[in-house]
Amino acid sequence: MKLATFVAAGSDTPLAGEVRGDAIVAFADGTTVLDRLTSGDRTPADGPTHDLADVRLLAPVPRPRAxxxxxxxxxxxxxxxxxxxxxxxxxxxxxxxxxxxxxxxxxxxxxxxxxxxxxxxxxxxxxxxxxxxxxxxxxxxxxxxxxxxxxxxxxxxxxxxxxxxxxxxxxxxxxxxxxxxxxxxxxxxxxxxxxxxxxxxxxxxxxxxxxxxxxxxxxxxxxxxxxxxxxxxxxxxxxxxxxxxxxxxxxxxxxxxxxxxxxxx
Missing domain, CATH: 3.90.850.10 (Fumarylacetoacetase-like, C-terminal domain)
Incomplete structure (x- = not known):
């Protein structure tokens, strides 16, 4: 699984999701990449799909503790x-x-x-x-x-x-x-x-x-x-x-x- 944090086109709200080829699928439940790292959950994302070329990628964990x-x-x-x-x-x-x-x-x-x-x-x-x-x-x-x-x-x-x-x-x-x-x-x-x-x-x-x-x-x-x-x-x-x-x-x-x-x- 490829875990990403991103901002979709026309939005200022950070989302988290799973990269699949040339697309990124958001987590429908609103969990963050840090949530997934903490829980170990690898359930496939099932939210809205965005073209990878159309989103702005953020640091996967925007502000790591260390x-x-x-x-x-x-x-x-x-x-x-x-x-x-x-x-x-x-x-x-x-x-x-x-x-x-x-x-x-x-x-x-x-x-x-x-x-x-x-x-x-x-x-x-x-x-x-x-x-x-x-x-x-x-x-x-x-x-x-x-x-x-x-x-x-x-x-x-x-x-x-x-x-x-x-x-x-x-x-x-x-x-x-x-x-x-x-x-x-x-x-x-x-x-x-x-x-x-x-x-x-x-x-x-x-x-x-x-x-x-x-x-x-x-x-x-x-x-x-x-x-x-x-x-x-x-x-x-x-x-x-x-x-x-x-x-x-x-x-x-x-x-x-x-x-x-x-x-x-």
Whole structure:
């Protein structure tokens, strides 16, 4: 099942539903995606049907309670940045205000001069702290802030720094989350072309590691790390600027695409 939150044409009211091919079927009982994650209910949607091309997709859980990030979790990415493979997952946080719809523009904060993309497999938590599904995410990162500040709260957690979606694909539709092609383009130019098979710490390892100290709740998001090909690692480095367009696609999970807007004041 593909769980989505959307706004239908001519309406301002968010709805939740199930994506089926080129259509999205609303849940007739008014339940939200978070309700479905919490209950584990996979009853097919039976409400009004909308053409997918005619709706505006929102973040599947518009404001997650928690967004966890995992740093240096692809072996090839650690190599391209000249860093050692970590012995345990490196965890950081993005704020709920980081969450943004999969195709919305993202404005660069005025303090940021070196904005970078990070295409990532996102894990979505369901009932009992178990993995409920997967999505596509961009862990937008301010490399200048990341370099000069000892912690990454501003560098990684600034407003609207986490476009994600386009929907949540439930675990029953993903045979192996560690065998998915992940690709990123900037203005149509291929930048990242890898596979989740290069993950250092797998999905369940990361979930178990977090769960040792934190109670994971339905709707929580875990960004599992980015593969090689980020702008910072290019020679010379190439960072995002206003007008750039980033597209990230993960095999079987769909794609997100967002533009970089002018600097946010």
């Amino acid at each position: 967004i966890f990030g995992i740093g240096l979790n692809y072996a090839a990415h650690a190599a391209e940045t000249g860093q050692q493979v970590p012995e345990a997952p490196i965890v950081f946080m993005k704020l709920p205000s980081s969450s943004v719809p999969p195709n919305d523009d993202v404005a660069i904060p005025a303090v940021v001069r070196r904005l970078d993309y990070e295409g990532e497999l996102a894990v979505v938590i369901g009932a009992g702290g178990a993995v409920a599904g997967y999505a596509v995410a961009d862990d937008l990162s301010a490399r200048d802030l990341q370099k000069r500040e000892r912690q990454w709260t501003r560098a990684k957690g600034f407003d609207r720094s986490c476009p994600w979606g386009p929907w949540i694909t439930t675990t029953d539709e993903v045979a192996d989350p560690h065998a998915l092609a992940l690709r990123t383009w900037v203005n149509g130019e291929p930048r990242q072309d890898s596979s989740t098979s290069d993950l250092i710490f797998g999905v369940q390892q990361v979930v178990d590691f977090l769960s040792e100290a934190i109670t994971l709740e339905p709707g929580d998001l875990i960004l599992t790390g980015t593969p090689p090909g980020v702008g910072q690692a290019m020679d010379p480095p190439r960072f995002l600027t206003g007008g750039d367009r980033v597209r990230i696609e993960i095999e079987g999970l769909g794609a997100i695409e967002h533009a970089i807007a002018d600097v946010a004041m």
